[in-house]
Amino acid sequence: MSSIRERNKELILRAASEEFAEKGFAACKTSDIADRAGLPKPNVYYYFKSKENLYREVLESIVEPLLEASAPFNQPGHPGEVLRAYIRTKIRISREHACASKVFANEIMHGAPHLSAERTAQLNAQAAHNIACIQSWIDQGLMARVDPNHLLFSIWAATQTYADFDWQISAVTGKATLDDSDYEAAAETIIRMVIKGCEVQEPA
Amino acid sequence: MSSIRERNKELILRAASEEFAEKGFAACKTSDIADRAGLPKPNVYYYFKSKENLYREVLESIVEPLLEASAPFNQPGHPGEVLRAYIRTKIRISREHACASKVFANEIMHGAPHLSAERTAQLNAQAAHNIACIQSWIDQGLMARVDPNHLLFSIWAATQTYADFDWQISAVTGKATLDDSDYEAAAETIIRMVIKGCEVQEPA
DNA sequence: GTCTATAAGCCGATAGAC
DNA sequence: GTCTATCGGCTTATAGAC
Numbered sequence: 001m002s003s004i005r006e007r008n009k010e011l012i013l014r015a016a017s018e019e020f021a022e023k024g025f026a027a028c029k030t031s032d033i034a035d036r037a038g039l040p041k042p043n044v045y046y047y048f049k050s051k052e053n054l055y056r057e058v059l060e061s062i063v064e065p066l067l068e069a070s071a072p073f074n075q076p077g078h079p080g081e082v083l084r085a086y087i088r089t090k091i092r093i094s095r096e097h098a099c100a101s102k103v104f105a106n107e108i109m110h111g112a113p114h115l116s117a118e119r120t121a122q123l124n125a126q127a128a129h130n131i132a133c134i135q136s137w138i139d140q141g142l143m144a145r146v147d148p149n150h151l152l153f154s155i156w157a158a159t160q161t162y163a164d165f166d167w168q169i170s171a172v173t174g175k176a177t178l179d180d181s182d183y184e185a186a187a188e189t190i191i192r193m194v195i196k197g198c199e200v201q202e203p204a
Numbered sequence: 205m206s207s208i209r210e211r212n213k214e215l216i217l218r219a220a221s222e223e224f225a226e227k228g229f230a231a232c233k234t235s236d237i238a239d240r241a242g243l244p245k246p247n248v249y250y251y252f253k254s255k256e257n258l259y260r261e262v263l264e265s266i267v268e269p270l271l272e273a274s275a276p277f278n279q280p281g282h283p284g285e286v287l288r289a290y291i292r293t294k295i296r297i298s299r300e301h302a303c304a305s306k307v308f309a310n311e312i313m314h315g316a317p318h319l320s321a322e323r324t325a326q327l328n329a330q331a332a333h334n335i336a337c338i339q340s341w342i343d344q345g346l347m348a349r350v351d352p353n354h355l356l357f358s359i360w361a362a363t364q365t366y367a368d369f370d371w372q373i374s375a376v377t378g379k380a381t382l383d384d385s386d387y388e389a390a391a392e393t394i395i396r397m398v399i400k401g402c403e404v405q406e407p408a
Numbered sequence: 409g410t411c412t413a414t415a416a417g418c419c420g421a422t423a424g425a426c
Numbered sequence: 427g428t429c430t431a432t433c434g435g436c437t438t439a440t441a442g443a444c
Contacts, residue, residue, distance in 0.1 A: 022314065022315070023230075023314060024228055024230060024231070024310075024314060025231070026227075026228060026230035026231035027228070027229070027230035027231075027314075102313060105313070105368075105369075106228075106310070106313065108369055108371060108372050109306060109309070109310065109368050109369060109371070110226065110227060110228060110231075110371075111226070111371045112371065112372075120375070124375055124376060127376050128376070131376070144396075146393050146396060147389045147390075147392075147393055149376060149377055150389055150390045150393035150394070151393055151397075152376075153362070153365055153366075153369075153373060153376075153390070154358075154361075154362040154365075154393060154394055154397060156365070156369075157358075157361035157362045157364070157365035157369070158357070158358040158361045158362055160361070161357055161358075161360070161361035162357075164309075164313050165309075165312055165313060165357075165360075165361070167312060167313070167314075167315045167316065168312050169357060171324070171328055172328060172331045172332070172335070172353060172356075172357075173353055185351045185354055186351075186354045186357070188351075189350050189351050189354035189355055189358060190354070190358055192348075192350060192401050192402070193355075193358065193397040193398060193401030193402065194397060194401070195401075196400055196401045196402075196403070197396050197397030197398070197399075197400045197401030198396070198397065198400075199400070
């Protein structure tokens with residue numbers, strides 16, 4: 001069908017993710033996005049109407065995966081299982097949606113001026129739920145009395161950092177890109193600090 | 205002495221930190237910086253020559269504190285003491301140099317295009333030293349066999365997040381700004397995860 | 409040293425040919 | 427539906443009066 005349309009939109013979206021991630025919204029030019037997509041600049045406007053619109057679509061593309069990452073919190077489970085699954089999924093998002101993750105981080109850093117109120121509310125509601133969940137585990141004696149807010153902030157930060165600060169991580173490790181075993185080591189380090197650090201009880 | 209000059213430069217630097225942190229380098233206008241500083245725009249160019257120059261000065265202002273934060277690693281000490289001091293200093297920088305921290309994070313996220321090679325080398329050398337230090341503790345049996353790279357990345361991320369993602373933290377906690385006890389709780393949560401999570405041995 | 413008024417150029421956006 | 431050629435606004439930067 002409208003295969004050309006779909007293909008071009010996809011090409012532009014991918015190119016835009018990369019450009020926005022690399023330089024940020026204001027610093028990147030639509031002509032660079034078009035060039036990277038291998039299409040003339042007016043096509044970008046034809047399909048997306050404006051630079052801001054295109055940016056918003058890139059931003060939206062990461063919200064769904066981020067909300068889904070909290071799925072383990074939305075069904076009953078032992079704290080250890082839930083936290084492990086959550087951390088692994090967060091790390092996977094940083095790896096598989098690296099560009100969009102970085103765009104999202106940038107957006108949040110600047111006060112989320114382009115994120116719809118609805119999306120903001122969804123994300124905040126999910127965060128509140130996760131925090132309440134952790135608090136209930138603490139109240140049940142299933143883990144130590146840590147502040148659930150700060151625990152969650154640490155998990156977010158430690159997992160997001162692999163997308164956001166990939167340049168720094170490359171500089172320090174000397175590896176241009178991390179491989180499976182590096183991501184595995186990252187996940188295990190974070191999981192260890194959370195599980196052991198917060199004395200999360202394993203099911204009997 | 206040249207009190208007017210010094211005072212004006214200071215006003216502009218402060219205003220620039222805030223503007224750059226809020227909107228990013230490309231998105232912010234020199235006229236807004238001038239307005240925020242309460243000075244006419246040409247003064248900005250008179251004192252700093254160019255927008256990029258001004259940006260670089262803001263960036264430089266945070267490098268020294270960041271390097272100094274690693275001081276505990278540069279003198280002999282028990283791992284627990286060193287890590288505790290390091291985390292507390294990192295958190296303090298996020299709080300006291302919130303704007304410059306955010307500007308720095310933004311710069312790193314985009315591959316540090318404005319950071320001098322010299323500064324980059326200094327920061328990388330210090331990171332390498334800290335990692336080697338952690339590795340030696342592991343080799344001495346003073347802490348568990350965690351990957352020192354990932355441990356450091358987690359500490360950086362968890363402490364930086366209070367500057368970088370202050371908007372998100374406000375949204376989740378419902379507090380416009382965190383107070384002493386919030387930062388204390390943040391530090392304790394991170395310290396706990398690192399010390400307990402990595403089984404850091406306390407001195408006998 | 410300070411500031412008003414202006415130049416110069418870049419980039420988002422589109423008109424209009426194909 | 428696609429792209430060339432161009433406009434128009436906005437922002438950095440400065441010339442030159444005070």
